[in-house]
Amino acid sequence: MNFWHVCSAFVTAYLLGSIPSAIWYGEAYFGIDVRKFGSGNAGATNTFRVLGKRAGTIVLLIDVLKGWTATMLANILFFLEVIDGPQILTFKLLLGVMAVLGHLYPVFTRFKGGKGVATSLGMVLAIDPQVASVCIAIFVLVLLASNYVSLSSIVAAFAFPMMLVLGVFGQASTLLIVFGFLLFAIVVLTHQKNIVRLFNGSESRVYLWRRRNK
Template sequence: MRVFVFILIAYLLGSIPSGLWIGKIFYHVNLREHGSGNTGTTNTFRILGAKAGITTFVIDALKGTIATCLPALFGVSVNPLLFGFFAIIGHTFPIFAGFKGGKAVATSAGVLLGYSPIFLIFLLIIFGIVLYLYSMISLASVAAASVGIIGVLVFPACHFILTSYDPLFMIITLAIATLIIVRHRENLSRIRQKKENIVPFGLNLSHQKPVK
C-alpha cells in the first residue's frame, strides 16, 4: 500500500504541466495554440523565450529527480527507478492537462540525474554534439535516447560507465528511450522533409529549412 501511494505521488509530480501553466499564468499564452502545440521545454523556449524555457526545463527535470529520490527520502525499500518511471508517465500523460503532455526528455534526464548521473552526463555530451552539428533539439533528443538504448545493452559488458547489468534499469531505460523516440515521430518526418525547426546556432548539416 505504501509503495502504491508513492507511485501515485510520483505520477502526480510528473503530471505538473509546468510549461502550460507558466504560459497561462505569466504570459497569458496557451502553448497548445502556438508552435508545435507541445507543452515541453522546446516549444516553451520557442514561444515564450529563454527565461520561461529554462524554468520549464528545470521544473520538468526536478520532477524526475524528486520522484527518483522518494525511496531514499522516506525509507522505502523499492528500486527508485520505479518511481522515476511513473513520473515520466505522468509528464507524458498528465492528469492535470487532459493526458496530453511533453515528450519526456527533461523529466527522463531528471530521473537519470537521481539514479545514474555519470550516464546522464555521457548522454548530455551526445545530445550537445548532435545539437551543434545539426541544430535540432528533436534530433539531439532522439540520438541521445538511441545511444541510451545501446548503452544499457552494451556498456555493462565493457564495464564502461555502467559496471553491471541492472535488469530494471535496462527495462525502464529501454521503455523511456523508446517512448522519447516515438513521441518525436512527427519531428523525424519533418527532418526527412527538411522542414524541422532549428535552433539559432550550430552547423545545420542536414540543411533544414523550417516553414515560417
C-alpha cells in the first residue's frame, strides 16, 4: 500500500466535503450569506428556505456530488493498485466519512458547516445505489406528507441500515450494517435541535409544491 497515495486520497476527500456550496453559491449569485438568515445553517435545506428552490436544488446536488466523488476515490486507489478488491468497501466508507466530516467541519469556513445529510447520501449512492435510491424515495414521501426536512432525513437515515439488516437487495456485509447504524446516529446527533423543535411544534417546514404563505 502506497502511504502517500492513501494520504492524498483522504485529504482530497476531506477538502471535497469542505466545499461550502451553500455559502459560496449564495454569495456569488445573490450576495447573501445563508448563515445569516433562516436557520443559520450552511446547508441545502436552509438554502431552499432563504434563496428558493432552484438555488436549494443546485446546492443539494453539489453536496451529494461531494460525497459521491470522495467515496469513489477508492476505485481510483484500486485502479492504481494501491489497494486490493477486498479493501474497496472499507476505503469507500473511510473516504466517504472524511467527506462528511469535511462538510460538518469545513476548513474553508472555520470548521462550522452543515449537517452532512446530502453528502452522506452521495456517499451511500457510491456504495449501494439500490438501497440509496429507496432511501431517497422514503425521504421524498415523508417530506411530502410532513413538509419537515429534518424528520424526512432521520427516517430515511434509519431506513438505510434497516434495509441492510433485512437484506432487501441481498445480504450486506457486517461492516456496512454497522456503518449504517453509525450514520443514523450521526444524523440524529446533528439534528438534536430539530428534534426538540419537532416535539414542541416550532420546526420550520419546507413546501415543495407551493409557497409557504399559502
